[in-house]
Amino acid sequence: MVDVLVLTEKVKNTIVLGESHFREFKSAFEGRPDNKKPRLVKSICSDIGEALVAFANADGGEILIGVEDNGTITGIPHDDTDIQTMLNAINTHVYQKQQLPIVSANKITLDDKVILYFSVNKGSTMIYQLPDGRCVRRKDKSTMPAEINQIQFERQEVKSREYDRHFVDGVTVSDLDLPLLQSIADKYIKGLSIERYLQQVGLAEYGIAGLRLKMAAVLLFASDIDKWHPRSQVRFLKINGNTLEAGEKYNVISDDSVKGNIFELIMKAWENLRSYLAYKTEFGSNSRFEQKYIYPEDAVRETILNAIAHRDYSIMNGIEIYIFDDRMEIKSPGALLSTLTIKNLYELEGSHESRNSLIAKVLRENQLMRELGEGMKRIFGLMEEQELTKPELYSNGSWFKVTLLNKTVFNQKEIEWLNNFEQFNLTKLQKQVVLLGLGNRDIAPNDIFRALNISNTETEKFTQEVTVLRKAGILTEIMTSNQAFHMAKKIKKDKKDIARYRIVLP
Known part of the structure; x- marks a missing residue:
């Protein structure tokens, strides 16, 4: 049975931490700020299903219904029947009733407002889909479409993928580096106890015999790691x-x-x-x-x-x-x-x-x-x-x-050429431009654009690099802009393809 007080504290902490790769908030209202009305239950259920599928296909996570993006608790105005429908979205809004690795699906009250809290583990035995067959996964703060074959995995990987999540027999909080752990807990939320921190981030759960720690907690914080893993x-x-x-x-x-x-x-x-x-x-x-x-x-x-x-x-x-x-x-x-x-x-x-x-x-x-x-x-x-x-x-x-x-991107011939300009402390981009002059080759503006790896419409960057090289006397103009214009017109070429620069050895 879920400890309501522990869960309530966990949800409060989740709201304080804000949305992230692992957390999502959804409002139960819609409309303009001055004319809010309850959202359709169907829409909320879709949000629940999509978020949980995305989290399960990525790294696990939590979704709160009744909380705005900025963390404001606005609650759920719907009746008990609608709320039960939302809670059941973990079954109804997944492809062919796939069983998500759900950790929690609960209704709680905060600030006299009802909200729903769902959490799900990272999936390790199957790829999860939405009712229409689409596959999505969480990336940073967004839910992104994904191809099923992008997240397929072999059965032999299951042990590897689940290793940091299994409970470790015999380990207690006293086996961890408590000063390190307390400093981490304080950075997370000031004043949070070690036990509450471990539960909040999913590293421990209370069982019949007390707090049970997962292997991730041991690998991250053990004071004597050899006792639990001989090759960390x-x-x-x-x-x-x-x-x-x-x-x-x-x-x-x-x-x-x-x-x-x-x-x-x-x-x-x-x-x-x-x-x-x-x-x-x-x-x-x-x-x-x-x-x-x-x-x-x-x-x-x-x-x-x-x-x-x-x-x-x-x-x-x-x-x-x-x-x-x-x-x-x-x-x-x-x-x-x-x-x-x-x-x-x-x-x-x-x-x-x-x-x-x-x-x-x-x-x-x-x-x-x-x-x-x-x-x-x-x-x-x-x-x-x-x-x-x-x-x-x-x-x-x-x-x-x-x-x-420990190998430069430049070949020997390029290195010898660049050594002539060592006194100028050129940037990598400037070196790319200087290399255009290897073999006394004349240079067109489009050559420089390509060397800088920018489009020929990004003139600000072009001007910035060319100006530095011209002021240093490395890049000289062999044809004025006006001359290049007339030359391009005469031979029917783009003006930016006319060679009008040359690299000068110092």
Whole structure:
């Protein structure tokens, strides 16, 4: 039986937190502010079904009926029969009466107003559909259409997907890092007790014998992680050269590990790894000495975070990081989920699928993970900003690997050309323009637009970059705008296709 007081507090906290990837509010009214009237029951039921299906197909979540988008409680003006119809939407507004993994479907009273509270777990045994056969899933604060084959998964993945949600026998709150947990609870809602926080975020539930903790709570907060998971660790191997040798040629210079709960592991892994990646110390712009790294610092941190958050904890192996002279490989236990492909990730469209939905939720709400699905996109972007080759991704039946390459995007000929302009500290975009002059080639405006990866209508960006290069004396005009106009007219070409610039060596 649901503890009404606990549920009421949980709902109040949910309203305080506001809408998110995991929470949605829906009004039971419609119309202008000065002429509100009750919404049709059918419409409300559709909202309930759509939200719960979307949450179940993503990372789980909650929907409140009778609460406005801004968190104002306006209640449900409908009678008991209509309210019962809404509560039954968990059965009537799902495809062929599929059984959603419902956690709660309850009527409660807040501020003397009736509201409905529904919560659902992430699905792990089937893909859920709406009555008309459509498939939807939650992405950030929106419900998005999805193809069923995009979220199909194999039966062997069920254990992996459910691992962080199963209850752990014998563990109590005293087995957790209480100072860490209390600080996390206070950041979530000031004054919230540890027990209430664990229930609020779905990491624990009260049973007959007291508070029962899920594996996600243990992995995130255990004070002695070895007692519950022997391989919550990251291993670092520094290799002399670009190939790992065996036997007499064994070339591992150092081999060490860090372990701990997930919050500890994220911090310890980066602190340990950074010593391998620093290649020089120089006097920075803030008049202080700064460490410079082989790879973008944030790209490495994001890669480690993704590995820790999305690895398969049902496999009793740890994460391994191999640091070669020319690359770094981060290997995580567990294959890429069948709902994702390497191609999806390379397309950088924010493809996302959480193996550990509770862990991902806690990390995101503590601002350790940014928008869901954006991690890989961010890693690729940071490598590109530093002019390094894009990461390589690989997955087999046992592990997933990200390789960060210590290799520039420019070939040797381009590097030699760009070295002529080293004194100017050119940006990546400016270098792309300068490369157009390789081989003493004359340059048209449309060449520059393409080099900047913008359309030829985005003149503000074009002017900004061209002005900098012209002021530096790198880009010179060999034909005036007026001359280019007459030339284009004469040969019947677009003026922007007329070569009127040239790169000048300093």
